[in-house]
Amino acid sequence: MKILAVSDLHGDIKPITRYLQENKADLIIIAGDITHFGPPELVEELLNEISSFGIPVMAIPGNCDPESFHVKIDQSQATNIHARNVIIRNIGICGFGGSNPTPFDTPLEFEEVQIYDEAKRAIEGIEGQEITLFITHAPPYNTKTDLLPSGSHVGSKSLRKIIEEVQPTLNICGHIHEASGMDKIGSTTVVNPGQLSHGQACLIQIPDASGAEEIKTEIIKL
Incomplete structure (x- = not known):
């Protein structure tokens, strides 16, 4: 399975539509900030345009x-995985959108206790699957994926705790535009693809045969 994972569209989907005109994917995952503060109707419009390529789309909201x-x-053609889970063959996928509190009072922020309770409930529904993908907008705390240029870590401590406890195969996140990159928490690979509106994305290759090869994860420029 070939998965294209993106985050932080901020209303600009041109990079992904150009890519899909010339490249194939089996699934598209969107890790939040589809719009730049709305309007609400734009969410449905953008998701439907991406879905028009005939590829399943799963999405969560950003802050x-x-x-x-x-x-x-x-109401769109995409599948909402915020605080929900989906199983495709041996792959379990769940998500949690928005972010932990920020200094900017953005529209969709959650207290850490709510993040832990709701995201943990979602991921528990896929724990038995061979491959598990945990899709979050906020990155886990104290990784390369939540690091500001100032040196401060601003990710979610609750998301980190869940990853430490459950050890999903992959955590795809976003939110911190400057922190595009990969890290590890135990056996979990954490990936912040970067800002789609700047052409950044992540390509995930999952072998069809169980145990045939390792999962390959690569940050790419669209």
């Missing part, structure tokens, strides 16, 4: 998406 995102994504 810069309007609170009504949940309704709009359910």
Whole structure:
């Protein structure tokens, strides 16, 4: 399975539509900030345009998406995986959108206790799967993926705790544009693809045969 994972679209989907015109993918995962503070109707419009390529799309909201995102994504052709889980063959996928509190009072922020309770409940539904993908907008705390240029780590401590406890195969996140990169928490690979509106994305190759090869994860420029 070939998965294209992106985050932080901020209303600009041109990089992904150009890519899909010339390249194939089996699944598209969007890790939040589909819009830049709305409007709510734009969420549905953008997701439907990406879905028009005939490839399944799974998405979560970011902290810069309007609170009504949940309704709009359910009305689109994409699958909403915020605080939900989906199983495709031997692959379990779950998500949690928005972010831990920021200094900017953005539309979709959650207290750490709510992040832990709801995201943990979602990931528990896929624990028995051979491969597990944990899709979050906020990165886990104290990794290369949540590091500001100032040297401060601003990710979610609850998401890190969940990853330490459950050890999903992959955590795909976003939110911190300057922290595109990969890291490890135990056996979990953490990937922040970077800002799609700047052409950054992540390509995930999952072998079809169980145990045939290792999963390959690569940050690419679209």
